[in-house]
Amino acid sequence: MDRSRFEHSEAFLQWIWENLMFNINGLTTVCGKSLQIIDQGNLNHTDGPDFTQASIVIDGITWHGDVEIHLQENGWKAHGHHQDRNFNTVILHVVAGKSQGDSRTQNGHRPFTLDLRKHLPLKLNQFLKSFEKPDTLNCASGLHYISEDAFYKQLEKAHKEYLEQKANDFLQYYDPNKLPSEAWKHALILSIWDGLGISHNREPMKQAAYKWLAHIQQKNDIPSIHQILNIAGLQKTQANSSSPWNLKSVRPANHPAKRIRQAVCISTAILNTPFDDFLEPSIIQEWERILSNASIKNTGRFQILYGTVFLPGVYILGNLFAYQKLSDEAFTVWKNLRTPVPRSLLQAFGSLPLTNKRYQKKLGAIHQLRAYCKPGKCSECFVLKKAIQS
Numbered sequence: 440m441d442r443s444r445f446e447h448s449e450a451f452l453q454w455i456w457e458n459l460m461f462n463i464n465g466l467t468t469v470c471g472k473s474l475q476i477i478d479q480g481n482l483n484h485t486d487g488p489d490f491t492q493a494s495i496v497i498d499g500i501t502w503h504g505d506v507e508i509h510l511q512e513n514g515w516k517a518h519g520h521h522q523d524r525n526f527n528t529v530i531l532h533v534v535a536g537k538s539q540g541d542s543r544t545q546n547g548h549r550p551f552t553l554d555l556r557k558h559l560p561l562k563l564n565q566f567l568k569s570f571e572k573p574d575t576l577n578c579a580s581g582l583h584y585i586s587e588d589a590f591y592k593q594l595e596k597a598h599k600e601y602l603e604q605k606a607n608d609f610l611q612y613y614d615p616n617k618l619p620s621e622a623w624k625h626a627l628i629l630s631i632w633d634g635l636g637i638s639h640n641r642e643p644m645k646q647a648a649y650k651w652l653a654h655i656q657q658k659n660d661i662p663s664i665h666q667i668l669n670i671a672g673l674q675k676t677q678a679n680s681s682s683p684w685n686l687k688s689v690r691p692a693n694h695p696a697k698r699i700r701q702a703v704c705i706s707t708a709i710l711n712t713p714f715d716d717f718l719e720p721s722i723i724q725e726w727e728r729i730l731s732n733a734s735i736k737n738t739g740r741f742q743i744l745y746g747t748v749f750l751p752g753v754y755i756l757g758n759l760f761a762y763q764k765l766s767d768e769a770f771t772v773w774k775n776l777r778t779p780v781p782r783s784l785l786q787a788f789g790s791l792p793l794t795n796k797r798y799q800k801k802l803g804a805i806h807q808l809r810a811y812c813k814p815g816k817c818s819e820c821f822v823l824k825k826a827i828q829s
Contacts, residue, residue: 454818598803
């Protein structure tokens, strides 16, 4: 592949080098010497060269050292490597665009330079062109082959990461200054109110939750629905243009007044449940009982809350109390969870040639789109590597 410019990130180029996603035969340095890769090195996550402990053969001589990656050769001096002794061990400077530059180390050594552009495969070229079509998934528009095995392997990775993300979201509501039992229950309640505020009224729902809990602590009683609606400012919303509540285009089922009623009922059921019950692994199966005690049907929204709030909360609870069995049970249930994710959230996957549509009930598919597909982090996805290597 011969491109005048490599219009993508340095991280993407690092991924290409790390996975040897180029033609490794017939490599030559910019100065015309033959080059053979014995070991591309280990990706460095700290300061210093991008790859350490690499081994390459140049004109029959074996070199051991580090590899530095830049989009263009002048990146070496622009990043100050010529004055940094940490880069004295670099034996190869890998670039994807030749320009005037002097890749010289602080001790005067001049590493060999390899321009990868002409060694990139045609399939990768097709994929790179897909970045010019931002309205579709890169792998859908740029590749002619999608491995379903690779797709679902990636989805399992994203699904696990999503649990960790939701667990971290849960911890944002955990107040370490309170008793652990109270702090955890309050974090669960705040997370549920937040989830019921999606997508139009998350912030006012969270503020209403804080006010509801504060009232309980101050008055030592649970306010009525009328009281909390008044405290939340919903009773006068229609007459108050400065209200934080967004009622435009909100369907009746998602009206904040209804969501607050549901949140209060669930939260009351949680407060009335002995904390020791939450420390039993069987609590994972009790979400429907909590909803039943709150007189709420387990509809799609509450099935999603089970996956995005309740399970992560139990998972964190096991970690907080060093109760591995509880965390393991939460993870096992999460791993096999089937949730009716709204198709509108996963519409982008419809462009992929997949015969198996089980991603439509996988919460990790949401994380896959948000964390990998939309930000263009294709170099970290199994789908691209499998497609190019096929």
